[in-house]
Amino acid sequence: MVIFAAGLLGALLSRWLDWSLPAGAGFVAGCVLAVLTTRPADLLTLVVSPPLVFLVATALAEFLTSLGEESLLRGVTVGLLTSLATTAPWLFGGTLLVxxxxxxRGLPDNVRELRAKLARIRLFEEEENENPVRWEEAPASPGDRRLHHGDVD
Known part of the structure; x- marks a missing residue:
């Protein structure tokens, strides 16, 4: 929410002032504030979310500022593509900073915990899906034997 609020505020200011700096600076400030205030157990979720939050905040800002134009769809599309192009370095910088x-703050521990959980789940699924009963096929009589594609009579 912190990244979204800061990113939306920056994107709106950027659109109203016709200057790309507030959008990027607001996003990066939101990223730093979010990392510093997030519980260590939730850092894994936070690390992967900035690009999506940035896209949603930018799209919402473009929608809100394009409401009075002749063609809303064209205004939002052109504005969104332009905003994403001009603020891409800020997006990469904010994501890397996060x-x-x-x-x-503990991200490596979160990754190790996730790997351990996934390994336990995978092990449990393998045990659950293993069939304990093995039905052996009756041996075929020599006359019923099918020839292998490499065998020649």
Whole structure:
């Protein structure tokens, strides 16, 4: 929510001022604030969410500022593509900053926990799906034997 609010506010200011700096700066500020205020157990979720949050905040800002135009669809599409193109470095920088600030706060521990949980689930599924009863096929009589595609009479 912090990243979304800061990103939306920055995107709206950027659109109203016709200057791309507030959109990027708001997003990066939201990313830093989110990393510093998120519980260490939730860092894994936070690390993967900034690009999606950035897209949603930018799209909403473009929609809100394009409401009075002749063609809403064209205004939103052109505005969204332009905004994403001009603020792409901020998006990459904010996402990288979230990752780097999350590392000392416990992100590697979260990744290890997730791997362990996935390994336990996979092990449980293998045991559950294993069939304990093996039905052996009756040996075929020599006359019923089918020839292998490499066998020649």
């Amino acid at each position: 990752l780097l600030l999350s590392l000392p």
